[in-house]
Structures are given as C-alpha cells and as structure tokens.
Amino acid sequence: MIKKTVSVIIAFVLVLTMSTAAFATEEQRFVFDEAGILTYDELEELELKAAQTSEKYGFGxxxxxxxxxxxxxAWEYNEMVYDELCEYYNAGEDVVILLLSMEERQYDIMAHGYGNVAFTDYGKDVMAERFLDDFSVNSWYWGFIDYLDTCDEFLELAENGEPFDIGSGNSGSSGGGKFFGVIIAVIVSCVIALLVCLVLKSQMKTAVRATEAHEYAKGLDLTGQYDRFSHKDIRRIYNPPQENNDGGTTVNSSGSSHKSGGF
Amino acid sequence: MASEITNHKCPACTGPLHFSGASGMLECDYCGSKFTVEEIEKLYAEKEAEAAENLEVNEAKKEKEKAEFAAMGIEWSDEEIKGMKVYNCPSCGAELICDSTTAATSCPYCGNPTVIPGQFSGGLKPDLVIPFKLNKDQAVAALEKYYKGKVFLPKAFKEHNHIEEIKGVYVPFWLCDGNAKGNALFSGANVRSWRDGDYDITETTYFDVMREGNIDFEKIPVDASTKMPDEHMDAIEPFDYRELKPFSTAYLPGFFADKYDVSQNDSFERISKRAENSVREELRKTVVGYSMISTKNEYYDFENKGIKYALMPVWMLSTKWKGQNFLFAMNGQTGKLVGDLPVDKGKFWGMFAAIAAPLSIVLSLVWLFM
Incomplete structure (x- = not known):
C-alpha cells in the first residue's frame, strides 16, 4: 500500500516532467517539490545545482x-522514495536524499552506498544544523542551498580520502569545536606568556626575606615516627557507558543511514 | 677633651691606613707600607683602651656641658639630639656628628678613616668578624653585571642612573646556635579507582602519619641593625663562616661600621621562625608513599644554645632614578648582590604579546590541522 502510494506520487512527478527513457542521462531530475513550497525559478535553480553536484561526483x-x-x-518514507527513484528514475546505489514533510514538519537525510562513506553520522548532524536555521523560519530555498553546498563539500572531502567526521581534521572547520579549540589555544598561549613574563619579572626583585635556615642545619635527627591505618572511604558513582562517539556511519539492515528530526 | 676616636696611622709615615680585602692587611694610602692585623692590634691596643675610656669620661662631660647650656637657656631639644653623637677627629680636630650606633666612619673634612673603639668595648665587643674580601670597584662592576639580562629594566635606568652612594659597611649580626625540635601529625591518603559494571569505584585509604625530630643549627644569622633592610641582609646570605676571625678594630679602617641596635631578644623571633620552618620542611619530606598529604597538627620549638655577635662585610650601593631611591646590597665576602629594580611596563606587555601572539597562532594551526 505504502509503496503504491509513493509510486503514484513519483509517477505523477514523472508524468509532469519527462519520459522514462530520458532519466538515465542529462534530463534526469533531482528535485521533487511535491509540497509546492518552491517557486518555479527556485526549483529550476536548485535542480541545476543538484544536477551539477551529482554529475561532478557521479553521485545522486x-x-x-x-x-x-x-x-x-520520515526515514521509512525516505527509504520508499529511494526505492521508487531506483525503479523509475534510474537512481544508482550511491545517493543522498533530503526529504521534507510539511504537515509534520519532519525531515530525513538518507544516505546509501557511497553516501554512507561521504555522509557520516556526525556529517549528517552538521548538515542538519546548517539547514535547520533556514527551515525553522520557512526559508526553504536557502535551506536547500545549504544542503546542496554541504553535499558538495562533504563529497569533495570524501573524494580526497578524508570524509567529514569526528577527528578527521576537517570536522570542526565550520563548527563550534574548532572555534573552541582556537580559543583554548589563545588562552593557553596567554597563560604561558604570562608565566614567562612573571618569572622574568621576579628577577627584578631579589631582596626577599629568608623564611628558612637550611644552610645552617646539620641534618634532621628523626626521633619518632609511625604510619597507622586510619580508615577507608569507598565511593560508587553510577556512570553508564557513553554512546559511541568515535565517528563513522550507522547503517541499517537495508544498507542506508539516516538523520531525522523536526524543523 | 681627650679623643674617643682613633685614627689608624702608618707607623712609617703617619699616613692613614685602611684594611685591604685583597691582601688581608692594613695598607698605607701614602707610602704603601703593609701591616698585619696583629701588628696594628699591638700598636693600637693601648690607644684604643684609652679612647674607649675617654668615651665614658667625655659622655659625663657632655652631660655636664649640656646642663650648663640649659641653665643659660641654650638647649637642644631631645628630638634634635636623639640618636646623635659628636666626636672630634684626632687628625684635624673637626667635629664629627654621627649616629649613636656609628662605630667606624671617615672624617668628612680630612678623609681619615676613624674608629670609635668605645662602641665596641666591654660587653659591646663583637665576638667575630668576616673581613671584607671585595673592594669598591668590584661592587660597582657587580652592579653593572646585575643589570645585564634584565629584559624588563627600563633602558633609561641603565643609561641615566648613577650610583649616588657606595659604602662598605660592617653590619652587626647575631649568629645563633640552637636546636629546633618538632612533632607533626599528618593525614596521608592513597586513592585507588576501578570500574565495576556501570559504576566508577573510588577507594581512598587514610593513614595517620606522625613524625618527630630535631635539627641542630649552627650560626643562623640575623642582622642586628635597624638601618639595614632585613630583606637585603637576608638575601645576601650565606657568608662563608670558614673565614670568621676573632674581632679586631684593625679590620675596620676604611669602612663604616655600626654597633647593634636590635637586641638578641628582639632578633630571636626571626631566628626561631626560620629554624622551625626548616624542621617543618624536613619532617614533611620524610612523609612519602602517599598520593595526598595534609597536616593535621604540629608543634615546633627552638632552643637557643648561644648567640655570637659578629660584624659582616656588606657593600651598600644606592642609586636614584625618577626621584626614587634604589638600594642594593652586595655580600662583601662572596660578591652576591641583591636589590630591587624598576619594571618597564611597556617592555613587560611587549614581551607578553611577543610570546602570546605567535604561540597562539602556532597552537591554533596545530589544533586546526591536527
């Protein structure tokens, strides 16, 4: 039933746009605005941008x-969309699909095939951060632009052998982590500089009172000592294992990975 | 009035003698003759005894004169004469107005080194003295060297600052022997951590740790002159006690000297505090094998086993810059020089920026490309 519904929708789009024979080549479409939230010009511009990125990387x-x-x-619906794209639009194994549902105000990012390499869990989180600020104010076009820009960025990084992920060296290039790191670097530098300056400044004041008399001591005569056990204190703190934060992509049984949420 | 002062004069030409640290002898400024301390001691023993006696006699005479002047309506106020003494130079007859503690000085008129033996007679006689080893030129050179490598020293201070006064002073010190004992109770703790299921377990084992002991101290020094800043006198330590000599006024010509004006009792607190701190540190060092140590209670006591009165050689150098006085002290035996220098705030913050800015860039780049 679900598949039929989605098939009808996609078939409807198909009828409106082009013939089946044209999908495999230059007339293949990448933007399907079933909710009608984009103007014609916006749709055309997004279509062009998505097509360029797809062609550039050989990736849908x-x-x-x-x-x-x-x-x-949302993620279930997106997987069905993917099946229909494969069946009717000749979509390949390697795709990333952003699905928006207006009534529920839900989104889902789905990656498949090589998409699971280029779009890691952390990468999808960052991608969502980038477009959600636009979607939250109903700025659909600019939200999709952010999505397409991010796809281009992540695909290029993956092509260079270093997908965007935690600890990949590029993961904080636009995030708060890098900024925080730079702030820490500046603070640490200032503390080191201040310590060096204070040590040098201390050389300017050498007239100080003596507080001990080691120079004149003949050595300690230890006349008594003991070390006795007093008591033991045991503390148990509940600390369940944290979620895996090592990066990578969580793939489900159908070979896809998802990031869903509201906007 | 018979003089309370002696000028040490050359037996060969009657020129003024001064003690030379380099040779360890008294040298004549004019004919260059040299005499050992023992030779001069023999020569001047009688004169010094006489001068010391004269000091007492003259004190009585001065009191009588003062009363006579007061009867005539001519009187110095107590404030005006407080801490002052007047002597006559035996060489030129000029009046020398000195502090009441001055024991050796030089006549401002004829320049002859003068010693006031009465300040060091009887119970006031120092037990020991460390003679000067370093001279004025070496003190000046040490100060110039001291400026080197001080990155925050204002350039103008180095260039326009001139030594206002430099003088070699035998500073009175108390040298105290004693024993400090202490008893301290510490709390030592060791921490062990492990994981049990979803729980982090931290086990802290506490121990009561007691340490008791004592330390013998030999000749803890403390300056006995209110004129000398304690910080400077403490910081030029230590002196090499192997060169301590029995006191003789023959070491004084050519230098300034003061008798003590801080009593043994008044100095005792500083001495005992230093000794007790040393015992505290030494006992604490014996507490090992714990990851955390804190002191629960402690008791220390210092027993005085004898105090010696000694004169120590110190070069005092004072400079003036921007209306502010800067005082330096150099150990006249070891050459250790101390003193506070002005800090150029511009240089300080310049250095801060010069380190912080490139370091920030490097660390940021390391972070970004890590």
Missing amino acids: VYIVTFENLGGHE
Whole structure:
C-alpha cells in the first residue's frame, strides 16, 4: 500500500516532467517539490545545482518534499522514495536524499552506498544544523542551498580520502569545536606568556626575606615516627557507558543511514 | 677633651691606613707600607683602651656641658639630639656628628678613616668578624653585571642612573646556635579507582602519619641593625663562616661600621621562625608513599644554645632614578648582590604579546590541522 502510494506520487512527478527513457542521462531530475513550497525559478535553480553536484561526483543528490507522510516515519518514507527513484528514475546505489514533510514538519537525510562513506553520522548532524536555521523560519530555498553546498563539500572531502567526521581534521572547520579549540589555544598561549613574563619579572626583585635556615642545619635527627591505618572511604558513582562517539556511519539492515528530526 | 676616636696611622709615615680585602692587611694610602692585623692590634691596643675610656669620661662631660647650656637657656631639644653623637677627629680636630650606633666612619673634612673603639668595648665587643674580601670597584662592576639580562629594566635606568652612594659597611649580626625540635601529625591518603559494571569505584585509604625530630643549627644569622633592610641582609646570605676571625678594630679602617641596635631578644623571633620552618620542611619530606598529604597538627620549638655577635662585610650601593631611591646590597665576602629594580611596563606587555601572539597562532594551526 505504502509503496503504491509513493509510486503514484513519483509517477505523477514523472508524468509532469519527462519520459522514462530520458532519466538515465542529462534530463534526469533531482528535485521533487511535491509540497509546492518552491517557486518555479527556485526549483529550476536548485535542480541545476543538484544536477551539477551529482554529475561532478557521479553521485545522486536528491531533494524531495511532501505534504505529509501518511502516518509513517520520515526515514521509512525516505527509504520508499529511494526505492521508487531506483525503479523509475534510474537512481544508482550511491545517493543522498533530503526529504521534507510539511504537515509534520519532519525531515530525513538518507544516505546509501557511497553516501554512507561521504555522509557520516556526525556529517549528517552538521548538515542538519546548517539547514535547520533556514527551515525553522520557512526559508526553504536557502535551506536547500545549504544542503546542496554541504553535499558538495562533504563529497569533495570524501573524494580526497578524508570524509567529514569526528577527528578527521576537517570536522570542526565550520563548527563550534574548532572555534573552541582556537580559543583554548589563545588562552593557553596567554597563560604561558604570562608565566614567562612573571618569572622574568621576579628577577627584578631579589631582596626577599629568608623564611628558612637550611644552610645552617646539620641534618634532621628523626626521633619518632609511625604510619597507622586510619580508615577507608569507598565511593560508587553510577556512570553508564557513553554512546559511541568515535565517528563513522550507522547503517541499517537495508544498507542506508539516516538523520531525522523536526524543523 | 681627650679623643674617643682613633685614627689608624702608618707607623712609617703617619699616613692613614685602611684594611685591604685583597691582601688581608692594613695598607698605607701614602707610602704603601703593609701591616698585619696583629701588628696594628699591638700598636693600637693601648690607644684604643684609652679612647674607649675617654668615651665614658667625655659622655659625663657632655652631660655636664649640656646642663650648663640649659641653665643659660641654650638647649637642644631631645628630638634634635636623639640618636646623635659628636666626636672630634684626632687628625684635624673637626667635629664629627654621627649616629649613636656609628662605630667606624671617615672624617668628612680630612678623609681619615676613624674608629670609635668605645662602641665596641666591654660587653659591646663583637665576638667575630668576616673581613671584607671585595673592594669598591668590584661592587660597582657587580652592579653593572646585575643589570645585564634584565629584559624588563627600563633602558633609561641603565643609561641615566648613577650610583649616588657606595659604602662598605660592617653590619652587626647575631649568629645563633640552637636546636629546633618538632612533632607533626599528618593525614596521608592513597586513592585507588576501578570500574565495576556501570559504576566508577573510588577507594581512598587514610593513614595517620606522625613524625618527630630535631635539627641542630649552627650560626643562623640575623642582622642586628635597624638601618639595614632585613630583606637585603637576608638575601645576601650565606657568608662563608670558614673565614670568621676573632674581632679586631684593625679590620675596620676604611669602612663604616655600626654597633647593634636590635637586641638578641628582639632578633630571636626571626631566628626561631626560620629554624622551625626548616624542621617543618624536613619532617614533611620524610612523609612519602602517599598520593595526598595534609597536616593535621604540629608543634615546633627552638632552643637557643648561644648567640655570637659578629660584624659582616656588606657593600651598600644606592642609586636614584625618577626621584626614587634604589638600594642594593652586595655580600662583601662572596660578591652576591641583591636589590630591587624598576619594571618597564611597556617592555613587560611587549614581551607578553611577543610570546602570546605567535604561540597562539602556532597552537591554533596545530589544533586546526591536527
């Protein structure tokens, strides 16, 4: 039933746009605005940008909007969209799809195939951060631009052999982590500089009172000592294991990875 | 009035003698003759005894004169004469107005080194003295060397600062022998951590640790002159006690000297505090094998086993810059020089920026490309 519904939608888009024979080549489409939230010009510009990115990397970058999810989870719906894209639009194994449902105000990013390499869990989190500020104020076009720019950035990094991920060296280039690191670096530098300066300044004041008399001591005569056990204190603090924070991509049984949420 | 002062004069030409640290002898400024301390002591023993006696006699005479002047309506106020003494130079007859503690000085008119033996007679006689080894030129050179490597020293201070006064002073010190004993109770703790399921376990084992002991101290020094800043006198330590000599006024010509004006009792607190701190540190060092140590209670006591009165050689140098006085002290035996220098705030913050800015850039780059 679900598959049928989605098939009808995609088939409808297909009828509106082009013939089946044209999908495999230059007339393939990447943006499907079923919710009708984009103007014609915006749609054309996003289509062009998505097509350019897809061609550049040999990778399918898709945008799909719906009025509602028909009571389904966003990630489930997105997987069905992927199946239909494969069946009717000749989409390859390697895709990333951004799905928006307007009624539920839900989104889902789905990656498949090589997409699981280029779009890690952390990468999808960062990508969502970038477009959610636009979607939250109904700025759809600019939100999709952020999405496509981020796809281009992540695909290029993956192509260079270093996908965007935690600890990859590029993971904080635009995030708060890098900024925080730089702030820490500046603070540490200032503390080191101040310590060096204070040590040098201390050389300017050498007339200080003596507080001890080691120079004149003949040595300690230790006449008594003991070390006795007093008591033992044991503290137990509940600390369950943290979620894996080592990076990478969590892939489900159908070979896809997702990032869903509201906007 | 018979003089209370002696000028040490050359037996060969009657020129003024001064003690030379380099040769360890008294040398004549004019004919260059040299005499050992023992030779001069023999020669001047009688004169010094006489001068010391004269000091007492003259004190009585001065009191009588003062009363006579007061009867005539001519009187110095107590404030005006407080801490002052007047002597007559035996060489030129000029009046020398000195502090009441001055024991050796030089006549401002004829320049002859003068010693006031009465200040060091009887119970006031020092037990020991360390003679000067370093001379004025070496003190000046040491100060110039001291300026080197001080990155925050204002350039103008180095260039325009001139030594206002430099004098070699035998500073009175108390040298105290004693024993400090202490008893301290510490709390020692060792921490062990491990994980048990979803729990972090921290086990802290506490121990009561007691240490008791004592230390013998030999000749803890403390300056006995209110004129000398304690910080400077403490900081030029230590002196090499192997060169301590029985006191003789023959070491004084050519230098300034003061008798003590801080009593043994008044100095005792500083001495005992230093000794007790040393015992505290030494006992604490014996507490090992714990990751955390804190002191629960402690008791220390210093027993005085004898105090010696000694004169120590110190070069005092004073400079003036921007209306502010800067005082330096150099150990006249070892050459250790101490004193406070002005800090150029511009240089300080310049250095701070010069270190912080490139370091920030380097660390940031390391962070970004790590």
